[in-house]
Amino acid sequence: MNALHLAWFLGSLLIVGLAGYALYLWRQVWARQRAQTQAERERQERIGGDLQILAGSLLEGQLPLIEGAIRIKVLLDNYDSQLSRDQRCEVFHLLFEATAEVPTHAAWKALDKQQRRQHEKRFNELELQHKAAARSAARWLLDEGLEQPRKRA
Known part of the structure; x- marks a missing residue:
């Protein structure tokens, strides 16, 4: 009987030890x-703040329309895909797609003047065609759109 009690005691001790280790791991x-939840919340707040700055800068004319639309579209995709797909943000996607083939950074600098002028002419056409819609979308983002994800969270 003594050996049985010892085995039971050691088995119980082992179970308690494993349960404690499991609790530690959990x-x-x-x-x-x-x-991770906190990091995601901070990321969302940072991107939301960046979107507010970009939309405000676009409205105040401190940011070129095409550049602003591209940046807003990319950030919206990372901020809230549902908001990005909202019909009122469609202009950002349209401008992004219309300029997707335009080289950037060093590739832009490597273009000859004629190629750059062709792209700039296209930028001007797009701006004339979509300026009102982009400004309206930026205003909606500032006034209503960026508030929606916070309400859902």
Whole structure:
């Protein structure tokens, strides 16, 4: 009987030890989940702030329309895909797609003057055609659109 009690005691001790270790591991999982949730919340706030700055700059004329539309579209995709697909933001997607083939950075600098002028002419045409819609979309984002994700969260 003495050996049976010892085995039962050791088995119980082993179970308690494993349960304690499992609890320790679950606490680590929960802490990581909280940290990931906090990091995602901070990311959303940062992108939302960037979107507000870009939309405001676009409205105030401090940012070229095409550049602003491209930047807003990319950030919207990362901020809230549902908001990005909203019909009122369609102009940002349209301008993004219309300029997708335009080289950037060093490739832009490598273009000859005639090629750059052709792209700039296209930019001007797009701006004339879509300026009112882009400004309206930026105003809607500032007034209503960027508030919706916060309400859902």
